Amino acid sequence: DAKTTQPNSMESNEEEPVHLPCNHSTISGTDYIHWYRQLPSQGPEYVIHGLTSNVNNRMASLAIAEDRKSSTLILHRATLRDAAVYYCILRKGETSYDKVIFGPGTSLSVIP
């Protein structure tokens, strides 16, 4: 099962961009890169996912390295509500094998 590594914690000032890195050096060609975030006492919330190309949605952007061994979640303007634990995971494409390993994630603090 492919694993990811992320910094344990990061800090950002409110209204500034945040770049959350993730390394996944053992990624395979069929692995999608997914990002989730989790607020206290809640289940994780889907943020964004991608395969090879950079992706944008209303919540964030995902930048994927050309060799796919790393990716970066970009929050364009951090707000206090973005303070959460962010998880980067790898998930197989359409296949019956769907066991995913979550690491401890990155705890993001947003400073007013």
Added chain:
Amino acid sequence: DTGVSQDPRHKITKRGQNVTFRCDPISEHNRLYWYRQTLGQGPEFLTYFQNEAQLEKSRLLSDRFSAERPKGSFSTLEIQRTEQGDSAMYLCASSSSGGLDGYTFGSGTRLTVV
């Protein structure tokens, strides 16, 4: 559809008792997952269903844990003879396919074994 529902939200039980949790996934999702999460850790995979078939089960899951998904709809997770080490948040998630789609998680069931 109101998302993934889990019941109960909180459960306190005495050591040695059996407990059962329920998860109602998003109706059009054919995949359902159970995770366990302890403080400061990421979710830990327990098991996964595609429709009613249980396709993966973690080796970490002891024989005291069993999950079912009759008719491919809701799922139950039962823990028999609970131990203090079972105290955790139990999360359920669903999705419509593999990596092509994201998981939708429920709010979890917080189990405390005293």
